[in-house]
Amino acid sequence: MSLEVLEVAAVAGQFEVQVAGQGLPATGPGQCWLAQPADLAGLPLPVFPLDLGDGRYAFWVTAQELTQPGSPLAEIGPGWQLPVFGPVGRKWLPPGNEGHLLVAAADPGRAWPVARLALGLGWAIAWLWRFRVPEWAAQILPPAVEFHAGRPSPELIDWADVILIDHPEPTTYLKDLRGLGRLRQTGRAFACQTPPMPCGFGGCQACWAQTRTGRSLMCVEGPWVSL
Ligand code: FES
Known part of the structure; x- marks a missing residue:
């Protein structure tokens, strides 16, 4: 199946791609689509959609995902047809209807669709960056999301009921953040x-x-x- 690209907007180094996909199979929380590369020898790129209603969806990608050679999104623009398959994976939201959710992710693309659904279910959200709060944060995330950067305080760790990690080495990342490993143990x-x-x-x-x-x-x- 293919999606029609409606708009590609740059926001402080992140890219929001809006697409129309009437008749797509329903995509549940946590699931992704795989965008197919034009070169069949290339690998599909997972993208995580937000449902905007009326058959429209948006997903966020990084500049690297958008422009790297061989990316399915390399020449994307309004009117373009983007071949995708999916939804891929299993539906998943943080367990429970409310609680305290800590997100540790450098970019919005994977974690924000899940965190936004959790926010709608009554979860309080805090977002943790490893070094500093990036410029895109205040432009993409709503004021309800609390921002933290650097080594997390013991209070923040105690506050979190669940942590969502988007990092290439999530286990190592947890070990590096002193105290957060406790969330894994539980x-x-x-x-x-x-x-x-x-x-x-x-x-x-x-x-x-x-x-x-x-x-x-x-x-x-x-x-x-x-984990
Ligand atoms: S992508 Fe082929 S088994 Fe998972």
Whole structure:
């Protein structure tokens, strides 16, 4: 299937792609689509949609995802047809109807669609950056989201019921942030894992990743998994 690209907008180094996809299979929380590269030897790119209603969706990508050679999005612009397949993965939201959600992610693309749904369910959201608050934060995230940067305080760790991590090495990231590992020990740390996903349905066995309970295929059990 393909999506019609309506708009590509740059916001402080992040890119919002709005698309129209009437008749797409329903996409649940936490699931992604795989955007197909024009070169079939290339790998699909996972993108995480926000449902804007009326068959319109938006997803956020980084400048690198948009422009790197071989990216399915490399020449994207209004009117372009973007081939995608999916939804891929399992539906997932932080458990419960309300609580305190800490997000540790450098970019909005993967974590924000899930966090926004959680916000709508009554969760309080705090966002943690490793070094400093980036410029895009105040332009993309609503005022209801609290911003934190640097080493988290013990109070912030105690506050969090669940932490969502979008980092290439989530386990190492947790260990580096002194005290946050406690959230893993109590089963409250979740990470977005997107190893290369060539097929998106469990057929190629290429997307194994480590989870709290063992190894799982991320296109079936992920991409959000308990660490
Ligand atoms: S992408 Fe092929 S098994 Fe997961």
